[in-house]
Amino acid sequence: MTPFDLELFGCRSDNFGVLLHDPATGATASIDAPEEKPILAALARRGWTLTHILTTHHHSDHVEANQALKARFGAEIIGPARERDRIPGIDRAVDDGDRFDLAGHAVDVLWTPGHTAGHVCYHLPGDGLLFAADTLFALGCGRLFEGTPAQMWQSLSKLAALPEDTRVYFGHEYTLSNARFALTIDPDNAALKERAGEIERARAAGRFTAPTTIGLEKRTNPFLRAADPGIRKLLGLPNATDAEVFAEIRARKDRF
Template identity: 55%
Template sequence: MPVTITTLPARSDNYFFLLHDEESGRTALVDAPETAPIRAALEERGWGLDEILITHHHGDHIEAVDDLRAAYGARVTGAAQDAHRLPPLDRAVSPGESFDLFGEKVEVMDAPGHTVGHIAFHMPGLRALFSADSLMALGCGRLFEGSPEQMWQTLQRLAALPEETIVYSGHEYTAANAAFALTIEPENPDLISREQRTREARAAGRATVPSALSEELATNPFLRAGVPQIKASLGMPDASDVEAFAEIRRRKDRF
């Protein structure tokens, strides 16, 4: 049986992801925002925890790592370049490397911008990208440490993955991101439709994460900064793609 992925909420707006291999009974966690909901989810399903994958060093993604490692003996994987500010790593990985998780290949992708040491995990066999706070549903992470150039390059790398890739991002920010995206592309029919679906989903208490990469390519203004119509709407028809991206990011920060 294939590895299954379960998306679950924590804190006020975080998500964590449980990957479970039915054949072996093993379970992995991507990011660890809060101990109690993660333990509750595992106990409800009768699962242990064998692996923890970390995307970046922010507390709302690593807070529960030490508790969960102590409780379950999980092996912790994270970025070698960020090891100095992550919980102790059992497996330090670098962009361009890959490793096996329950028989599935995991590709480590460089994803700086939100932080300089941010990585993403791409699992091509599952058509899954765990992007945390780099590429997000209708958005991207704030540039707390990295530059617009770094984040734009990150987004270009992620956008080049197969369009059927499913994007598992770190937060439930989609409604606010949709409202902002409409200020950039108010006449985009795909965006108008997605904004309506997002409002309906949130009103019903449903998550808007994960999302399809194909949908992000059609509606996410941060991925679409190179589109000539968007540059024109920004009043920057002759801008480079990264200049247009930086302007969209500045507007979102003030939104």
């Protein structure tokens, strides 16, 4: 199996665009379609032709270019069955536990409600890749627009159970703000303090903070660390459930 080539680039004000290209077949997938012009520029830069769009959820900043790209390339749009009616141009609806083939690479669909009710992530186990969109960010997680804290905690726990070396591509460049918030929740975490410094330097130099890994997030992302005794003590929730601790962290981030 030929490894995928990946192209990461910025869209809109803070969205990430990602292209996934199989050199053997020429198949090229866009993870979501935030904005047509940067996606076209990335395709032209690499000399690739778009064949698929893998949609994670219905928010406009993730589907805005669906119809334009489909009209231009005839790309197949794959998206969450639970948001089928809200995904422009959808051709194939997928749900939790589904597996489909992308140029000979297995793609597993993970339903991760919380940010939206039907949000899905795409896990490519043979490639060690996860496209988490607005469920899991570097040092953060998505706002709960349609789901409950308990749902989002379950979704994040599902992602945290993936192999630690899984490379995670996420939907937005929020990492600097996330790092500053994380330090208010987990101030004694040496790995987090070191990472926050690296992030400050990367962003000052104009570098992206994607991808991350599952293992790095488990060590430094407070939204995955609800069981940590130090975090529980700081929040005054020593005997709460993990979901309750997560809910408090999410509420504090909403006010941050």
